[in-house]
Amino acid sequence: MKKLDAKIPPGPINEKWTKYRSTMPLVAPHNKIRMEVIVVGTGLAGASAAATLGELGYNVKCFTFHDSPRRAHSIAAQGGINAAKNYRNDGDSVYRLFYDTIKGGDYRAREANVYRLAEVSGNIIDQCVAQGVPFAREYGGLLDTRSFGGTQVQRTFYAAGQTGQQLLLGAYSALSRQISLGTVKMYNRHEMLDLVTIDGKARGIIARNLVSGKLERYGAHAVVLATGGYGNVYYLSTNAMGSNVSAAWQVHRRGAYFANPCFCQIHPTCIPVSGDYQSKLTLMSESLRNDGRVWVPKHIEDVEAIKTGKLKPENLAEDRRDYYLERIYPAFGNLVPRDVASRAAKNICDLGHGVGSSGLAVYLDFSSNMKRYGKSVATSKGKENASDAEIMTWGREVVKNKYGNLFEMYEKITGEDPYVTPMRIYPAIHYTMGGLWVDYNLETSIPGLFATGESNFSDHGANRLGASALMQGLADGYFVLPYTIGTFLAHEISTPKIDTNAPEFAAAENDVTIRINKLLSIKGNRSVESFHRELGVKIMWEYCGMARNEAGLLKARDLVRKLREEYWTNVNVPGTADEFNPELEKALRVADFIELAELMIVDALTRNESCGGHFREEYQEEGGETKRDDENYGYVAAWEFTGVGVDPQLHKEELVYENIKIALRNYK
């Protein structure tokens, strides 16, 4: 059995990366042009990696299942990107960002990786500005920042409520430039369906051309996955409809370990579920918690009155409102980390204070900050005696400038005006901290196979802080992987071009063909969609969602197994393999989600503690806070695939904290 080696360089934490980077093996320019690298995915992590590898001189083949690299789901990230620039002079530093991230992750992330992330965070902002990313600015022309959860400094750079879009378009432009220079060959509408390994090393992929339906073979000296997270295992999530786990799951089946799969992030501020037909959930950015205050009615009779329409929430008296986050967590208030805010929302709704028709929502209210801003505008206009209506109009303008697109989005979906009536929000699946296990080089347990961005597990522990996903994706792609991939490729300079006629390619292609033909031949009675919905809503959200317990997880495992059996005997996939066939694409993805679901349940069952987003009801402090067990569970659970329906093999990477004193997470 292989031993897990995280390959963390020796030395003090603040020197590890600098020293390592200066001493790692390099590939000389004349060798780089002979080396081929496959990058799968074109989100922040993939596009930035492909572009940078191309600039360095490697021959890159880049794949996306979308019609264009610009569609990757990073585009939908709203609030911002963290960087330890300390432009605000509010006491930020690399160490503080490192500390906040480890603490926010409930002490389940690897110190060395997180420190490196904090170190390169500033470079990302510089890089994006140089690309022409139009960040928000102050009147003096310098970059503006705002607050995000889990921190007490303002280190989040942003572009209105569409920071992800602007950063992704920046990375897409860098990628487009390399495509035009011929260093990157782009394959749109190609979905990776299998990994090809030769002598234990990743040497290529099998991809399906989604237009023709043909399976195609692509070889390379190394393969990089930047394929995002697996939140769509829950069916309803803030992920895009196409976001899937298939690439990561296929490499897991080929031997890559999958780490901490039960660590899923539930985002506290999403638009609540409104009906059974619903296909996805929409996030309302965490940045809104800068200016929005979360509350529920203090008295049950007010809950009822609002529900029956007798009372409008905006008219409920201040002293009859419970600003429960401010009450329970005075030090961080509305800006507690996501897992804490989500659980608090669930608890208060469980006590009967939830609003909306389902009782599963809380209010996010901007009125007091609109008033505050309005007053400040009045002062600057010299209108001390402005009327309340005038003040609110000015305040509304300020809020509109900051979050206009988010308010519009809310209005379009719910038909309510959030400037007047407080938003109704509820937690929803948003991000997955778990993912492919990688070492310090971002290399998986398969040599030559790397994983970046959300698809790996490395930086966020059991809970990710807001505005850190964009930071990690771009850190990995621009500033980490382009270096660390050299540690593998430096030993491959005499490896010739990979021959896609090798028997390993034929075997992998054959496996994919069998899987596709099987799915098409079942011709059962249920749509793929109906299985996906059942898996996500009826099983995973119910038993492996915001709160989990042993009995529920055992039941869920049983249900998932039965669902898998039914899937492979009763699914109906229309059409053929040799055509543009979105139903077949979905069928392959849902088959993988079903297998992943069981692994998540096993992981959640094995981790007999609560930490971050993983809340086991049996393990809680008084007041419902997570109760960690550092002694027995201070490790990364890296799972090895041993077969479908067979217990996976657990490998533990012990987490060592040398620089941060591990403590009870306290946001009070």
Place this chain on the structure above:
Amino acid sequence: MAHEEINLTLQVWRQEGPKKSGKFETHVVRINTHMSFLEMLDVLNEQLNQQKKQPVAFEHDCREGICGSCSLVINGRPHGPMQGTTTCQLHMRHFNDGDTIWIEPYRAKAFPIIKDLVVDRSAFDRIIQAGGYVSVNTGGVPDGNAIPIELNTAKRAFEAATCIGCGACVAACPNASAMLFTSAKVSQLALLPQGRPESKQRVLNMISVMDKEGFGLCSNIGACEAECPKGISLENIALMNREYISANFASRRVPTK
């Protein structure tokens, strides 16, 4: 919120492939007014699935109006009847019981149909590849605050940069012109100091590729701006025209793409 059930007749464009001829197909669905337009199509597809028929192929991904994947022409208008709204954000409460809805793909020479309502918009990628970037490599760039940018300029650049690349502008234009799309990127980079050094070459190259891809010319109709779900302004086209003229007159540069 009241969830009302309504009946709709859908006239949906069906076309098996790029070289096949297509036609409208009639379907009847009963749906809930709180659904989004795409959730209504999900209902139709589930219905077709039950009848063992081919579901309607349509493009979609984020379903929150930012990825630019969705692309339908609804009752003759790209992204349907609501201003500033993508198809995925269009909700069924804007339709009435008994309505007939016509659903078509974008129609433009440069956007060939792949299947049903799905078109190939890769020509947009090629326009960006012609120069929609600042030529900087990773690393070795100045500090983010080294060059202050006036607030309004930054804001205008940002507004141009919010284009989602959906192609509604092309579908709306009688000339199937891509001027609004191209000009949004040209403007963003021309406004920012980081984009200035290459601005002349950029505008020449991007327009040259735009023409080669088969998009038409601009004749100042303004349908693009009217139908743009992100409100990208016609001013960008004016700015691009100025850039283009000045690049042609003031320099010896010729398109290199």
